Structure formats: structure tokens, C-alpha cells
Amino acid sequence: MIATAELQLIPLGEGVSVREKIGRVVDLLSDHDLIIETHAMGTNIEGKMIDILAAIGEIHAVLHSEGSTRLISYIKLETRTDKVPSLEAKRL
Amino acid sequence: MIATAELQLIPLGEGVSVREKIGRVVDLLSDHDLIIETHAMGTNIEGKMIDILAAIGEIHAVLHSEGSTRLISYIKLETRTDKVPSLEAKRL
Amino acid sequence: MIATAELQLIPLGEGVSVREKIGRVVDLLSDHDLIIETHAMGTNIEGKMIDILAAIGEIHAVLHSEGSTRLISYIKLETRTDKVPSLEAKRL
Amino acid sequence: MIATAELQLIPLGEGVSVREKIGRVVDLLSDHDLIIETHAMGTNIEGKMIDILAAIGEIHAVLHSEGSTRLISYIKLETRTDKVPSLEAKRL
Structure with missing residues (x-):
């Protein structure tokens, strides 16, 4: 599923x-x-939902391994079934 | 204060x-x-913090007056005192 | 990693x-x-980061399979290495 | 308007x-x-929308005056016209 x-x-x-x-x-x-x-x-990110979620988890792990002590991610995640979503189509 | x-x-x-x-x-x-x-x-928005907050309140009021029943705004609001913030400077 | x-x-x-x-x-x-x-x-959620991310992906998939057309998740995700984070410790 | x-x-x-x-x-x-x-x-906050927005602006101003250099607020703001919203009614 693309998100x-x-x-x-x-x-x-x-x-x-x-x-x-x-x-x-x-x-x-x-x-x-x-x-x-x-x-x-x-x-902004477009791709398979599972890849986006995996990338976010990886980023936390990598930044901690590189010395970050505390990280907060603010995430908006959108999926829809009536059409294939894209960042391009979402621009006004 | 610019936000x-x-x-x-x-x-x-x-x-x-x-x-x-x-x-x-x-x-x-x-x-x-x-x-x-x-x-x-x-x-993304740049301007006086009080103007940004006033604009958001006005938007809720106007959209309700135009027929919207339920509105949720997701807002990030940043201020800093070490320099004048700008959208342009925040781009990578 | 607990988040x-x-x-x-x-x-x-x-x-x-x-x-x-x-x-x-x-x-x-x-x-x-x-x-x-x-x-x-x-x-609010506490648990292994990978489990939290997997659960969110699963929720999107299940709700779409149950008929939802468009879903937006607003997520805050926190991790830290100086102590094991918990919802309980984060309360004031 | 209550938010x-x-x-x-x-x-x-x-x-x-x-x-x-x-x-x-x-x-x-x-x-x-x-x-x-x-x-x-x-x-979580319940009250007049204009009071909530004013309080957030004031908090930024006060914290900066007390020494904070950079502040980011993450805000969700909900209004609705079909009933008077309340935190109590929004709990599951």
C-alpha cells in the first residue's frame, strides 16, 4: 500500500x-x-507504507547509534484506497 | 515576535x-x-506570531460560517530569540 | 528499543x-x-518501537479492509538512550 | 466558540x-x-478558541522572556458546530 x-x-x-x-x-x-x-x-515522503515505517524506525536506531540521546518524530501518515496517493497530486 | x-x-x-x-x-x-x-x-507560514494565531482562529470561524461542521487544525509553531526565523533559512 | x-x-x-x-x-x-x-x-502507547510502527501499519491495512477509504495518522514517536522511557515516568 | x-x-x-x-x-x-x-x-485543553490561541502565544513570549532560546509547539485545535465540544465527551 502506497502512503x-x-x-x-x-x-x-x-x-x-x-x-x-x-x-x-x-x-x-x-x-x-x-x-x-x-x-x-x-x-514529505511517498512510498510503500511499510518502507516508510521501517525507514523511520531505522533513522531512530541510526541516530542513537551515532550519539543522539533523545529523539522525537512528528509523523503524518496518509493512505487511501480510492486512488494511488502521491505527493504530486496532493499539491494545490 | 516573528514565528x-x-x-x-x-x-x-x-x-x-x-x-x-x-x-x-x-x-x-x-x-x-x-x-x-x-x-x-x-x-508553511512566516509572520508575526500573533498574526498567525489570529489567522488560524479566523479560518476556523470563517469555514464554520461557510458550512463546515467539524474542523481540526494540526499546527507547528516555532519561535526563537537567537535570530529572526524565516522559512527560507529553514530550508536545507 | 522501547518507545x-x-x-x-x-x-x-x-x-x-x-x-x-x-x-x-x-x-x-x-x-x-x-x-x-x-x-x-x-x-498514548508504550512498547518496542518496531511493534508500535508495525501496529500502526496494521491498523491502516485493517481499517481499509473494513471499508475506510482515507486515513490520516498523526503520530509522535519518542526514543531515548539515557533511560528506559515509559508513559508513567512522563506524566507530570 | 469553544474548542x-x-x-x-x-x-x-x-x-x-x-x-x-x-x-x-x-x-x-x-x-x-x-x-x-x-x-x-x-x-489537553478546553475553552474558548481565542483564549487557547492567546494562551499559546503568551506562553511562547513568557518562556522566551525567562530565557528559552527556541520553542516549538505542536498543537491540535478542534472546533465543531453540531454540539459544544468538551474533553470529557471526547474520551472513549
């Missing part, structure tokens, strides 16, 4: 600027078979 | 497609002195 | 009241080895 | 534990004519 999603991951305890860590999140997402679109408030 | 924000408004009870209502939200935001950037999972 | 999370699932196109569907979400979560706590704006 | 809402405020750059700051948020909310219910993943 569209948004991910904003916030590392706590790594200072005020989290830009470097967000770049790492995008890098890790790019290793998966997913369409990703970054924007000012998060990263 | 950056994201708004995704979901109308309930108006069918599966909510595209028309989202267009109305963007129209209403455009009437305010705010920078807005639409994307597939919401609308 | 704490919040899930609010919104079905679109099923009318203004979504209480029955939310009850189904809680039922499906209850089938997993997870601690769940419902509240007015969502359901 | 129900959820607020989770995250301070960045204040270390891994943000419990003290969350307590301050609840204190500030308590100064308003709002019903509040804390839970493990945020604080």
Missing part, C-alpha cells in the same frame, strides 16, 4: 540548531526507495 | 476529498500579512 | 463523528504487546 | 530533560480560564 507522509524529527539535548541532524535524516531517507521532498517544516 | 509555522486543516464530514477546503484555507491566509508556502502535507 | 508514542487516527469521508473508528483503533492496538492509554486527543 | 486542543511544547537547546519547562507551560495555562488535562504526550 504519503511527513516526518519532522527533533533531537533533544543537541543544542538550539538541529540542521545537521535533519540533514542526516534526509540522507538516511534517501537510502530507501522513497520519494522525498524537503520543506521548511519537515520532509 | 514560522505549519498548518494542516482537516474538515471532517465533508467527504474523502478536502482539496477545495484546503484551497479556501490558503485563500484566507493570503489575506493576511504572512508569507505562505503550500506543500503536499500542509502550508 | 513512547501518541497516535491519533482520522478517517476522512466517514462523517463528522469518528468515535466508532477510534474505538476500533484502540481494539487493534490492544491486540499487541503494548501499554496503551486513551485520552481526549489521541492514544 | 478542544492539545499542546506539546518542546524547548530546544535546554538539554535532554524538558520536564521543568513543561511544568511551567502547565502553570501558565492554569492562569487562564481553561480546562486542562495533562498526559504523557502533551496537555
